[in-house]
Amino acid sequence: MSWRRALFSKESNYNPVPTAWDYATSNIVEDGSFIRILNAEGNWIGGRVTGAAYFTSYPEPRDVFIDEAWRLDEDGTFIDQISGPAGVWVPCTDARLVQIIPPPPPDPADDA
Numbered sequence: 312m313s314w315r316r317a318l319f320s321k322e323s324n325y326n327p328v329p330t331a332w333d334y335a336t337s338n339i340v341e342d343g344s345f346i347r348i349l350n351a352e353g354n355w356i357g358g359r360v361t362g363a364a365y366f367t368s369y370p371e372p373r374d375v376f377i378d379e380a381w382r383l384d385e386d387g388t389f390i391d392q393i394s395g396p397a398g399v400w401v402p403c404t405d406a407r408l409v410q411i412i413p414p415p416p417p418d419p420a421d422d423a
Contacts, residue, residue, distance in 0.1 A: 343414035
């Protein structure tokens with residue numbers, strides 16, 4: 312078996328995605344996932360990301376454009392959407408924590 316076949320086989324744990332940031336952000340659902348970022352100053356920034364959101368990829372620094380900004384409390388709990396801004400750009404290079412939260416499941420009552 313060639314080294315290339317061994318490296319890219321299902322038995323290998325090698326992943327060609329260059330960074331964990333690229334891997335995590337490439338799998339974000341565009342239909343309403345939430346993201347919250349604990350910045351270096353200890354403040355939470357976050358919101359809902361849809362198809363208009365943007366995540367940088369390698370070799371650029373880790374940044375995100377959150378297209379629907381939300382107000383978060385001191386514990387990082389989402390309070391409500393901030394009306395007015397068209398979105399918020401957040402540099403994540405020095406972030407202490409970045410969490411991606413999938414959208415809530417659809418409410419069956421909405422189908423009735």
